[in-house]
Amino acid sequence: MRRHSAHLTHDPAVLPWLGANFWSRTGGPLMWRDYDPATVRDELRVLRDHGLTMTRSFFYWPDFHPEPHRVDEELCARFADFLDAHTATGMATVPTFIVGHMSGENWDPAWRGGRDLYEDVWMVGRQSWFVAQMTRRFKDHPAVTGWLITNEMPGYGRIYQVDPPSREVVTAWAQAMCNAVRAAGGTQPVSLGDGAWGIEVTGRDNGFSLRETAEYVDFVGPHVYRSDTDRVRQHHRAAFECELAAVTGQPVVLEEFGVSTDTVSADNAAAYYRQTLHNSLLGGATGWMAWNNTDYDDLWERSPYDHHPFEMHFGITDHTGAPKAPLRELAAFADTLRAVDFARCRRADADAALVVPAFLERDYPYSRPADRPLIFTSLQQSYTATRAADLPVGLTREADGLTEDAALYLLPSTRQFTTRTRRTLARRAEQGATVYLSFCSGEHPGTRGPWFDGLDQLFGVEHQLSYGVAEPITDDVLEMTFTRDFGPLAAGEVLRFPVAGNEDSRAYLPVVPRGAEVVAVDAHGRPALLVHRAGRGRTVLATYPLEHMAARTPRVNPEDTHRLYAALAEVAGVRRTVTVEDPRVGADVVVHEDGRRFVWLVSQCDEEHTVRPAADGTLHEIGSGDPVRSVTLAPWGVRVLELR
Numbered sequence: 001m002r003r004h005s006a007h008l009t010h011d012p013a014v015l016p017w018l019g020a021n022f023w024s025r026t027g028g029p030l031m032w033r034d035y036d037p038a039t040v041r042d043e044l045r046v047l048r049d050h051g052l053t054m055t056r057s058f059f060y061w062p063d064f065h066p067e068p069h070r071v072d073e074e075l076c077a078r079f080a081d082f083l084d085a086h087t088a089t090g091m092a093t094v095p096t097f098i099v100g101h102m103s104g105e106n107w108d109p110a111w112r113g114g115r116d117l118y119e120d121v122w123m124v125g126r127q128s129w130f131v132a133q134m135t136r137r138f139k140d141h142p143a144v145t146g147w148l149i150t151n152e153m154p155g156y157g158r159i160y161q162v163d164p165p166s167r168e169v170v171t172a173w174a175q176a177m178c179n180a181v182r183a184a185g186g187t188q189p190v191s192l193g194d195g196a197w198g199i200e201v202t203g204r205d206n207g208f209s210l211r212e213t214a215e216y217v218d219f220v221g222p223h224v225y226r227s228d229t230d231r232v233r234q235h236h237r238a239a240f241e242c243e244l245a246a247v248t249g250q251p252v253v254l255e256e257f258g259v260s261t262d263t264v265s266a267d268n269a270a271a272y273y274r275q276t277l278h279n280s281l282l283g284g285a286t287g288w289m290a291w292n293n294t295d296y297d298d299l300w301e302r303s304p305y306d307h308h309p310f311e312m313h314f315g316i317t318d319h320t321g322a323p324k325a326p327l328r329e330l331a332a333f334a335d336t337l338r339a340v341d342f343a344r345c346r347r348a349d350a351d352a353a354l355v356v357p358a359f360l361e362r363d364y365p366y367s368r369p370a371d372r373p374l375i376f377t378s379l380q381q382s383y384t385a386t387r388a389a390d391l392p393v394g395l396t397r398e399a400d401g402l403t404e405d406a407a408l409y410l411l412p413s414t415r416q417f418t419t420r421t422r423r424t425l426a427r428r429a430e431q432g433a434t435v436y437l438s439f440c441s442g443e444h445p446g447t448r449g450p451w452f453d454g455l456d457q458l459f460g461v462e463h464q465l466s467y468g469v470a471e472p473i474t475d476d477v478l479e480m481t482f483t484r485d486f487g488p489l490a491a492g493e494v495l496r497f498p499v500a501g502n503e504d505s506r507a508y509l510p511v512v513p514r515g516a517e518v519v520a521v522d523a524h525g526r527p528a529l530l531v532h533r534a535g536r537g538r539t540v541l542a543t544y545p546l547e548h549m550a551a552r553t554p555r556v557n558p559e560d561t562h563r564l565y566a567a568l569a570e571v572a573g574v575r576r577t578v579t580v581e582d583p584r585v586g587a588d589v590v591v592h593e594d595g596r597r598f599v600w601l602v603s604q605c606d607e608e609h610t611v612r613p614a615a616d617g618t619l620h621e622i623g624s625g626d627p628v629r630s631v632t633l634a635p636w637g638v639r640v641l642e643l644r
Contacts, residue, residue, distance in 0.1 A: 004246035007286045023293070104308035132181070221254075352394075378414070381547045445468075498549055516530040586604070621642070
């Protein structure tokens with residue numbers, strides 16, 4: 001199956017976008033009042049010297065739009081100079097219009113008067129008027145390479161999940177804003193700046209739907225800041241959210257990511273940037289904007305820094321303009337993008353599909369929004385395990401109909417899917433695919449157990465569930481002992497999995513084989529993994545919620561699910577072009593349009609170590625062409641090689 005890796009096409013001189021969200025150190029959000037042309041040019045020069053091609057800039061709304069029918073012309077003149085500075089430096093920028101939320105504080109124009117930003121018709125009109133005014137002024141400047149409507153509107157228009165607006169209302173508002181850009185003559189790519197925090201990515205309905213606003217925008221821009229209890233999962237978090245954000249097929253730009261160096265060490269900030277940049281590239285992102293360009297030590301008495309002091313130190317340069325560790329990582333990443341000519345690359349195709357249940361994003365009658373976090377976390381942990389297994393996967397959305405060209409379908413800790421999907425999975429198995437599902441009872445007492453039909457027939461078993469009662473897992477560690485060979489897993493081998501979950505989800509599925517073959521048992525001799533032949537393919541059932549248990553376990557990765565996935569890949573005939581025996585190193589392939597292939601090796605190890613990748617071909621240094629047999633990776637390091 002073709003994995004998503006769509007690129008922007010506007011202004012090749014600054015593509016791919018690699019930049020930073022920009023507020024000058026002279027003023028932060030109030031920089032336009034304290035605008036210093038010389039300082040701005042110095043700040044841009046440092047970014048350009050480190051390989052960055054662009055910035056994201058902001059019309060601080062209370063200042064640029066001081067009265068309902070007036071924009072501040074002096075500030076517009078300063079912004080024009082800001083654009084000229086970009087052109088002189090060889091950079092471009094993406095202006096953001098409605099900027100009332102920033103770094104832990106909301107600011108309104110004095111005239112808003114509490115009006116609703118989405119449903120008050122006059123207020124929507126004033127916003128679209130402002131968007132059109134600013135577009136007309138700056139649309140022809142060569143430094144403008146895109147537009148963003150807002151900054152994190154879900155945290156400004158209505159505060160996150162408190163009385164969120166409806167999708168219909170938000171989509172109408174988005175239509176009005178984007179149409180204002182187009183009506184005013186803006187031809188550059190446009191998006192919303194909402195963070196891609198809507199239901200298709202997070203499972204939470206905040207009114208912003210990527211599907212419903214896709215008609216009006218040209219790219220999707222995740223903002224990724226959420227934390228985790230497992231460092232490896234955290235390193236793949238942005239990549240996973242980029243995969244989910246690709247639901248509309250539009251280019252995915254990692255619009256905001258970063259760390260405050262008040263909350264992490266310099267070395268760990270560098271590691272986070274390195275991991276996020278490279279893993280998100282392997283997750284389909286084709287543009288990146290760090291948060292943010294500089295520190296603000298001299299603004300400590302101003303809001304938001306007086307009450308959110310850690311916000312002063314998200315910069316990739318310090319308050320004097322000197323590079324910090326994250327900027328050096330961005331520079332190294334820029335070198336990699338140039339070395340592989342990334343603008344002409346795409347991800348290699350995949351034979352395995354990770355199934356995203358429709359219940360993550362659809363409000364079926366009497367379905368439970370509380371089920372969605374389990375879906376998200378199980379998928380995220382499964383995605384992390386595929387990386388450890390060097391198993392390239394594409395996401396396939398149940399809501400769109402499952403892809404028909406996968407050899408392996410992964411349904412991790414899945415308890416809900418539709419009757420149509422049930423029949424598609426059975427048909428794909430009959431046609432030769434391998435379908436894997438791990439049982440999950442769910443995290444809530446209502447309707448425990450599988451919420452789909454025909455589990456017995458699909459997997460060749462007879463389940464022994466009692467109504468309304470979860471079958472508890474009493475062990476602290478699941479020992480899955482193989483009684484037969486299964487791919488590279490020989491009879492007698494034992495996989496061990498952490499046991500976790502609440503009283504509802506810490507449960508297994510008791511079954512009796514009825515045509516299926518038991519290939520592994522638990523410590524009590526009960527079936528733990530079964531294979532059922534179906535036509536030219538097979539179905540595989542794990543009777544424990546392996547991915548869910550790992551997702552609920554701190555500091556768990558790498559855990560043994562990656563070994564099961566590698567076995568599934570071999571059984572299903574899935575191509576894994578490059579593999580590394582050590583699960584702490586993930587391998588994936590990017591393909592240039594001229595046929596060259598590039599291998600990414602990404603370490604999840606906190607110490608230097610050496611590996612010998614197995615590849616479908618030979619590995620070579622990109623510049624010299626020298627052959628490479630063993631690879632030494634720095635702690636949390638990345639190497640990119642050519643595969644011939």
